Amino acid sequence: MENSIIKNIEHEILSDNWYTLNKYTFEYQKFDGSWEIQKRESYDCGDGAAVLLYNTQKRTVVLTRQFRMPTYVNGNTNGMMVEVCAGLLDGLTPEECILKEILEETGYQLTEVTQVLVTYMCPGSVTQKLYLFVGAYEEAMKIEEGGGAEHETENIEVLEIPFEKALHLMATGEIRDAKTVMLLQYAQVNGLFS
Ligand SMILES: Nc1nc2c(ncn2[C@@H]2O[C@H](COP(=O)(O)OP(=O)(O)O[C@H]3O[C@H](CO)[C@@H](O)[C@H](O)[C@@H]3O)[C@@H](O)[C@H]2O)c(=O)[nH]1
């Protein structure tokens, strides 16, 4: 990490259970040139990849639905989230990761996806960099049931819905996962279905 506006970085691990919560204490040079000590916690759950699966003939997208505990404890009544297929890199490249996740979670076997955006999802507190893809799917590519990796107790429901319905669900707030909103809007802005 090279940066002339911070120095003397100290690192401490606050929790290292499933993911890692780090704490950094460092000197930060303010805009007026003076230095101050800052302390920042930083949650490292790894980088990830996500994909909007779309079919222009059928005008459909494939999404997933699963229980997300962090949303349940923050206002999402039944904790269920409708999201694009996504997963953590776990040592793979973003493209390798997302092709594997597509098969595991949705049962489609794709060989090609296109990277369209790279985003920091929550830059004040979470390290995660997320690689966003779109991928064209066809019925013939469905070779497995999907549903998620058994050993990860994922329990993922696969939804194939019209693109217009996905846009409607986004407008009504039933779709409110950020990566999903970004990819649906990407499809809309770039005329993926036109
Ligand atoms: N035992 C245990 N399992 C966990 C824990 N946290 C996550 N898991 C398991 O680990 C799985 C990881 O599945 P992936 O498909 O790799 O990731 P994801 O949870 O779908 O998505 C993650 O990455 C996305 C893209 O970067 C993110 O958008 C999403 O928020 C999340 O971090 C989860 O589904 C869940 O079963 C935990 O604290 N304990």
Ligand SMILES: [Mg+2]
């Ligand atoms: Mg996943």
